[in-house]
Amino acid sequence: MNHKQKEAIKKLRGAGRSYLEIAGQLGLSQNTVKSFCQRNQLASAISPEPETINVTLCRECSAPLIQTTGKKKKHFCSDQCRHTWWNAHPETIKRKNGRTFSCQTCGRDFIGYGKRERKYCSRACYGLSKVIRR
Template structure:
């Protein structure tokens, strides 16, 4: 008899709470041997009470061997770490300092939405200054100006 995914997750949850094979089998309504075999193949065997504080892989739930030194591991292997990162990508919201466009990036700190904006902000040219001056003369907001120019203009216009 095969165990479906819901039953597997129930077994895992009860086992991690410290339940024994017989008690899990009674709760779920399947044989003790099925529970025991599933637990043995998924590193959930041993005394139920000993599983409560064992560190588990964030991806597959297998027990992680605790080493006496170093930081605490979150994954049992690099393969699990990659699978988890692909399944749950962490994206951060940013605003481009050059064009002001909102964008997402996996980096915690990002200033530009693209390389073109980086180049324009970093390497400002004289032609661009003339364009800014035209906008100032028209008393219109300056689009696509570097942040330091915008701050300078705002400082001048506020006075």
């Protein structure tokens, strides 16, 4: 790649052309153009603004959330709001069908998820069952 091509890449990249368009116009490899642009901080010369489809509110704090086309819908503005909201609304968690079991150590009924047969309601009861057997 000569000096003339380098200047042309800078000019075309500044005009918003893609790597493929520049490579085709200058007769270079797309990877050559991309590498040159990355080394010379021209990689983000074109950054199209994301289209916003609508604005919704955070479920916890009601802060405005900008939704972007082609992305998953946002429900929370931060991890802190997400954790707070889910801890306050555990009934809305979609869980698989749970089955009711009775703990073999303390006799308490508990709900178990998954395919395995559950014997104990907690690790503490499991530990006690090992001590009781001895």
